[in-house]
Amino acid sequence: LATSASPTRQSLKIGLIPGDGIGVEVIPAAKAAIVALGSDIPKPDFVDLDAGFECFTRTGVALPEETVRVLEEECDCAIFGAVSSPTRRVVGYSSPIVGLRKRLDLYANVRPVTSVAADPNEKPDVDLVVVRENTECLYVKQEELKHTENGKEARATRLITERASRRIGQMAFDIALGRPRKHLTVIHKSNVLSVTDGLFRETVREVPTLPEVNGKYNDVQVAEQIVDSAVYRLFREPQIYDVMVAPNLYGDILSDAAAALVGSLGLVPSVNAGDKFIMGEPVHGSAPDILGLDIANPLASIRSAALMLRFLGYVKGADRIDRAVDEVIREGTVLTPDLGGKGKTSEVVEAVLKKI
Amino acid sequence: LATSASPTRQSLKIGLIPGDGIGVEVIPAAKAAIVALGSDIPKPDFVDLDAGFECFTRTGVALPEETVRVLEEECDCAIFGAVSSPTRRVVGYSSPIVGLRKRLDLYANVRPVTSVAADPNEKPDVDLVVVRENTECLYVKQEELKHTENGKEARATRLITERASRRIGQMAFDIALGRPRKHLTVIHKSNVLSVTDGLFRETVREVPTLPEVNGKYNDVQVAEQIVDSAVYRLFREPQIYDVMVAPNLYGDILSDAAAALVGSLGLVPSVNAGDKFIMGEPVHGSAPDILGLDIANPLASIRSAALMLRFLGYVKGADRIDRAVDEVIREGTVLTPDLGGKGKTSEVVEAVLKKI
Ligand SMILES: CC(C)[C@H](C(=O)O)[C@@H](O)C(=O)O
Numbered sequence: 083l084a085t086s087a088s089p090t091r092q093s094l095k096i097g098l099i100p101g102d103g104i105g106v107e108v109i110p111a112a113k114a115a116i117v118a119l120g121s122d123i124p125k126p127d128f129v130d131l132d133a134g135f136e137c138f139t140r141t142g143v144a145l146p147e148e149t150v151r152v153l154e155e156e157c158d159c160a161i162f163g164a165v166s167s168p169t170r171r172v173v174g175y176s177s178p179i180v181g182l183r184k185r186l187d188l189y190a191n192v193r194p195v196t197s198v199a200a201d202p203n204e205k206p207d208v209d210l211v212v213v214r215e216n217t218e219c220l221y222v223k224q225e226e227l228k229h230t231e232n233g234k235e236a237r238a239t240r241l242i243t244e245r246a247s248r249r250i251g252q253m254a255f256d257i258a259l260g261r262p263r264k265h266l267t268v269i270h271k272s273n274v275l276s277v278t279d280g281l282f283r284e285t286v287r288e289v290p291t292l293p294e295v296n297g298k299y300n301d302v303q304v305a306e307q308i309v310d311s312a313v314y315r316l317f318r319e320p321q322i323y324d325v326m327v328a329p330n331l332y333g334d335i336l337s338d339a340a341a342a343l344v345g346s347l348g349l350v351p352s353v354n355a356g357d358k359f360i361m362g363e364p365v366h367g368s369a370p371d372i373l374g375l376d377i378a379n380p381l382a383s384i385r386s387a388a389l390m391l392r393f394l395g396y397v398k399g400a401d402r403i404d405r406a407v408d409e410v411i412r413e414g415t416v417l418t419p420d421l422g423g424k425g426k427t428s429e430v431v432e433a434v435l436k437k438i
Numbered sequence: 439l440a441t442s443a444s445p446t447r448q449s450l451k452i453g454l455i456p457g458d459g460i461g462v463e464v465i466p467a468a469k470a471a472i473v474a475l476g477s478d479i480p481k482p483d484f485v486d487l488d489a490g491f492e493c494f495t496r497t498g499v500a501l502p503e504e505t506v507r508v509l510e511e512e513c514d515c516a517i518f519g520a521v522s523s524p525t526r527r528v529v530g531y532s533s534p535i536v537g538l539r540k541r542l543d544l545y546a547n548v549r550p551v552t553s554v555a556a557d558p559n560e561k562p563d564v565d566l567v568v569v570r571e572n573t574e575c576l577y578v579k580q581e582e583l584k585h586t587e588n589g590k591e592a593r594a595t596r597l598i599t600e601r602a603s604r605r606i607g608q609m610a611f612d613i614a615l616g617r618p619r620k621h622l623t624v625i626h627k628s629n630v631l632s633v634t635d636g637l638f639r640e641t642v643r644e645v646p647t648l649p650e651v652n653g654k655y656n657d658v659q660v661a662e663q664i665v666d667s668a669v670y671r672l673f674r675e676p677q678i679y680d681v682m683v684a685p686n687l688y689g690d691i692l693s694d695a696a697a698a699l700v701g702s703l704g705l706v707p708s709v710n711a712g713d714k715f716i717m718g719e720p721v722h723g724s725a726p727d728i729l730g731l732d733i734a735n736p737l738a739s740i741r742s743a744a745l746m747l748r749f750l751g752y753v754k755g756a757d758r759i760d761r762a763v764d765e766v767i768r769e770g771t772v773l774t775p776d777l778g779g780k781g782k783t784s785e786v787v788e789a790v791l792k793k794i
C-alpha cells in the first residue's frame with residue numbers, strides 16, 4: 083500500500099499487545115507468521131505488553147504507562163489484538179486502543195478489504211481500502227453530563243480539524259496513487275454537518291492543489307458519497323469503490339460493513355499508521371463468546387502482521403504472508419467456522435506457516 | 439405498527455411536500471394510492487406545500503414559514519418527498535427535512551424494512567423495523583468553526599437527552615410489543631461514547647421498569663449491539679433483528695444499510711412520528727440523476743402513505759395499499775429499473791392502483 087520507512091534495521095523490535103478475549107489466541111499466530119519469514123526481514127525481537135479491559139480489572143489501568151513507554155522508546159512497530167467492552171459504564175475505564183492511537187499519534191487506520199478470487203489470476207469481487215481518520219471526530223471523547231429540570235442531558239464534541247483532515251487526505255491520495263484504479267471516494271455527511279464534515283470534505287478535496295504536492299495526484303480520480311448512501315452502495319455495488327477516506331466514526335462503521343462482503347470480520351486486517359510508528363490490528367473484536375474454543379480465525383491477525391511489514395517497507399515478507407493466506411482461503415480445506423469450515427485456529431495457523 | 443390516533447375525522451387534510459428531484463415524481467403516486475381507498479378512510483383533502491433546495495434557490499428559504507404553519511394548523515398528516523443536497527456549502531441553507539422533524543417535534547423516524555416472500559404465506563427473509571431518534575444527536579446542528587494557528591478547527595455537538603431517549607425507547611417497545619417476535623435491539627457505541635451513548639442505552643433499557651409502564655413490556659426481549667458490529671451482523675444475519683432502536687445518525691445509516699438487503703431503497707417507507715403529527719417519507723433521496731426519466735420507483739412513497747395511515751389508525755386502508763404493493767412486487771412483471779425491471783413509474787403506479 084504505502085512505504086513509510088526503508089528496511090535498514092539490523093533487528094525489528096515488535097510490541098505484542100494481545101489485549102482481551104481472542105486477542106490472546108490470534109496474536110501468537112501473527113508472531114509465528116513473522117518468525118517464519120526468516121531472513122526476508124531483520125531479526126524480529128518480540129516484547130509482550132499489557133493493555134485491555136482484563137488488565138484494567140486486574141490493575142486498575144487499561145493502558146499502562148509502561149506499555150506506552152516501551153512502544154515509544156523501544157519498539158519499531160507493534161501488533162494489537164482486541165479489547166473487550168465493559169457491559170455497563172465503568173468509572174475510570176477508557177478504551178486502550180483509542181488511547182494508543184492518540185498517544186502514538188497513529189492518525190490513519192488503513193483497512194484493506196479484499197475478497198480472494200477462486201482463480202489467482204482473476205480480479206477479486208471486492209477490492210477496496212478504507213482509510214479512516216484515527217484521532218478525532220467523536221473519538222476525542224470530550225463528553226459531559228448535566229442534570230437539568232427535564233432529566234439528564236449528555237453532550238459529546240465532534241472535532242474535525244483541517245490539519246488532521248489534510249494528513250489523512252494525503253495518506254488516502256498516496257494509497258490511491260499506488261493502486262491500479264487510482265480512485266478515491268470522500269465520505270461525509272455535509273448535508274447535515276455542513277461545518278465539520280464540510281471542513282473534512284473540502285480539506286481532502288483540496289489536497290491535490292497543495293503547492294508541495296506539485297501535481298503528484300493528478301491521476302487520482304476523486305468522487306464523494308454521503309455516508310448513509312455510501313453504506314447502501316457498498317452492499318449493492320462494492321466494485322464502485324477503490325479507496326474510501328472517512329472521518330473516524332464513519333470509517334469504523336464502513337470497515338465493518340465492508341468486512342461483511344468478504345465473508346468474515348475474521349479476514350480483515352488493519353494498520354494504525356503514524357509518521358513514526360505502525361501498529362497492526364485485526365478489525366474484529368475480542369469475541370468472548372468463542373474464547374478458549376480454539377476456533378478464532380487467525381487470518382486477520384496474520385494479515386495485519388503482513389500489512390504492518392508492508393508499511394515498514396518489507397514488501398517481500400508481506401507478500402509471502404499474504405500469498406500464503408490467499409492460498410489457504412482458496413484451497414478452503416482448513417478454515418475456521420466463521421468461514422463455514424471446521425478447522426481449529428491452530429490448524430489454520432499451521433496451514434499458513436507451511437505455505438510461507 | 440402502532441396506532442396513535444383513532445379515526446373519528448370527517449375528512450383528512452394531508453400536506454404534500456414533494457421537495458426536490460424525484461420527490462416531485464413519487465408524491466403524486468402516494469396521493470393516488472390514498473385516493474383509491476375511497477370510503478375506507480375519511481375523504482382526503484390535499485394541500486401542496488413548498489420546501490427543498492430548489493425552493494431555497496428560488497425563494498432564499500428552504501423551509502417556508504407558511505409550510506410549517508399550514509402543517510401545524512391545518513393538516514392531520516403529511517407526506518414528504520425528498521431533498522437535494524447542495525454540492526458545496528451554501529450560506530443560509532439548512533436541510534428542510536431536518537428542520538421539519540424538529541419544528542413539528544416528530545421525534546421518531548420509523549422505518550420498516552421487509553422483503554416480500556415469493557409465497558404470501560411464507561415468512562419474509564428480512565422483516566425488521568429501524569426506530570430512529572429524530573430530533574437530536576448530531577442533528578441538533580450546533581457547529582462552530584475556529585481559525586487557529588494550526589488551521590481551521592470545526593466542532594459539532596452531539597446531544598443525547600434522557601427525555602428524548604425515553605420517548606424513543608417507549609415508541610420502540612410499543613412497536614416491538616405489536617410484532618410477533620417482540621424483540622428489541624438497542625444500538626449504541628458506548629464503548630467509546632460512554633456518556634452520551636451510555637445515557638441512551640441505559641435510558642432505553644430502563645423503559646420497562648418505569649412505574650407508569652406497569653409491566654406492559656415484560657414480554658419484550660431486549661438485546662444490544664454496538665453500531666459497527668450491528669451493521670456487520672445486519673448484512674450477515676438480518677434475521678436476528680426484529681426492532682432496532684438507535685440514536686439519530688446510527689439510525690440514518692442502519693436504515694440505508696437495511697434497505698440494501700431488500701433489493702432497493704426505492705422500496706423502503708418511513709414515517710416521522712410525533713405525539714400529534716405523522717409525516718410519511720420514502721427513505722430514498724432526490725436522485726437527480728434519474729429525474730425526468732419516469733423510472734423513479736414509486737413504491738417507497740406509496741408504502742409511506744400506507745404507513746402514515748396505519749399510524750393514524752386507518753389499518754384497513756393501510757393493509758389494502760400494502761397488499762397491492764406486495765402483489766405487484768411478487769408478480770414482478772411491472773417493476774422499475776432499480777429492481778431489475780423495465781417498467782416506468784407511471785406503469786407501476788397503475789399496476790398498484792388496479793390492485794387496491
Ligand atoms: C473497540 C472500539 C473502540 C474500536 C473503534 O471503535 O475504533 C473498534 O470498533 C475498531 O474498529 O477498532
Ligand SMILES: CC(C)[C@H](C(=O)O)[C@@H](O)C(=O)O
Binds near residue numbers: 273274310690
Ligand atoms: C437528507 C438527509 C438530511 C436525511 C437524514 O440524514 O436524515 C436522509 O438521509 C434521511 O435518512 O432521511
